[in-house]
Amino acid sequence: MGIFGNSMFLLQDDIVWFKEEDPVVSTIFLVTLAVIIIAVIVINIVRNGIGAGPKGSGSGGGGKSSGSSTRNFSIFQMRKVASFYGLDKDQTKLLEYVFKNDGVSNPETVMQNVPSLDRHFKRAYKSIEKSGESEQEVQDFLTLLFSIRNTVEAAQPDKSAAAGPARRISENMAAVLSTAKGATYPVRVISSKGNQLLVDCPRNSLGTPVKFARGSKITLSFFTNLSKGFSIESRVQDVLETPQGLALELAHSSKAMALTKRRFKRKEVTISCYFSIVHIEEIKRGRKTERKMSVDPRRSMGTILDISAGGCAVKTTSVVPVGSRIKITFENSEGRSLAALGQVLRTNRSGGLGIIMHIKFIKITRKSLNAVNAMVFGYDQD
Numbered sequence: 001m002g003i004f005g006n007s008m009f010l011l012q013d014d015i016v017w018f019k020e021e022d023p024v025v026s027t028i029f030l031v032t033l034a035v036i037i038i039a040v041i042v043i044n045i046v047r048n049g050i051g052a053g054p055k056g057s058g059s060g061g062g063g064k065s066s067g068s069s070t071r072n073f074s075i076f077q078m079r080k081v082a083s084f085y086g087l088d089k090d091q092t093k094l095l096e097y098v099f100k101n102d103g104v105s106n107p108e109t110v111m112q113n114v115p116s117l118d119r120h121f122k123r124a125y126k127s128i129e130k131s132g133e134s135e136q137e138v139q140d141f142l143t144l145l146f147s148i149r150n151t152v153e154a155a156q157p158d159k160s161a162a163a164g165p166a167r168r169i170s171e172n173m174a175a176v177l178s179t180a181k182g183a184t185y186p187v188r189v190i191s192s193k194g195n196q197l198l199v200d201c202p203r204n205s206l207g208t209p210v211k212f213a214r215g216s217k218i219t220l221s222f223f224t225n226l227s228k229g230f231s232i233e234s235r236v237q238d239v240l241e242t243p244q245g246l247a248l249e250l251a252h253s254s255k256a257m258a259l260t261k262r263r264f265k266r267k268e269v270t271i272s273c274y275f276s277i278v279h280i281e282e283i284k285r286g287r288k289t290e291r292k293m294s295v296d297p298r299r300s301m302g303t304i305l306d307i308s309a310g311g312c313a314v315k316t317t318s319v320v321p322v323g324s325r326i327k328i329t330f331e332n333s334e335g336r337s338l339a340a341l342g343q344v345l346r347t348n349r350s351g352g353l354g355i356i357m358h359i360k361f362i363k364i365t366r367k368s369l370n371a372v373n374a375m376v377f378g379y380d381q382d
Contacts, residue, residue: 072105081107085155091148094141098124111152118377121149125379139366146373150309153265169197169232169256174322174346175222177202177248184360185210186322186345189222190244192252201239201246203323206282209246212236220250223346230256264308267376271304273314273330278341280325295327302357304330309373311342311360317353320344328359332371333380340364 078099082092099107102120110116124145132138169175173189177199185202192198199220202210212218214236221231238249277296282289302316312328320326322344329339342359350356364372374380 077108094144122379142370178219180217195252197250197252198247232256264310266306266308268306271330273302274299275326275328278325314357338368
């Protein structure tokens, strides 16, 4: 056949030896392989989560997380924790970042161990303060961090809550009346005989009596001589004129419920402070009425005995009427000057001429509030 004939024969043999595969089989193989790869990726994402944390927290979260801690982190438990405490998206993101940075693999266990949680949060607090790119960023993340911590604190069970007889209310006892809309007014009990319960008619900051419709729901909170707090649910029955002035007649309740634990953690301290009375004046401009606040230049001294994000107790020899608004200034352990606008809810005698004012914070700067929270939880200590 010659040289070319033999070559053609070899080429024909090659064509026989290397048959083209069935395209249907190849397609099935590739699709199956792709499905397996996608499944592995999805499982890995669900197990470890996506991303390292909220924007900007890389500089304020406590350092970079290790690859091993990220791989071992349980995103399922993280979601369970977030759901249980009702955390929003930003809170969940920051908490996840803090835990991953510290190598926490089981978020649920840490959340149930408050001392352990505080160790992680204290490290995050220190890192945020040192590494924040701006003062605003620092305060943003500290506010978010403490919102999580206070949420956890509020969720802790209160073992002391119990019901008691409402007849422990005595005449001339200081109390706080709360409306269904959340407004609070300091009042004093005029009479608690039989089924009649009379209290001072609450007044606003200008001294004008607050109007209540008959049947309005209210809550009356009070403290006994043993400093135990109770509250009763009641309704306004009438508004009466008494020798002591205008009074609300409330429906007396047969039971008083023990006040639940405070919303915010409170810490005993001994901090010198100054406070001034805040005056509120209404100015009419045409049909509009403007409220103007002015701080009395005279200052009084006191000592803060305990403090929380919601208020403080101050011991002083000055006489301050219940319901007064005051500006209080003090310093934390780092020497930072802090200030807040508060309202005196009640007072107790404290030997001799001294009294203890129980103050609710009405307005406080974010920076001061973060400093108070750091003080309460001990994050400002080395």
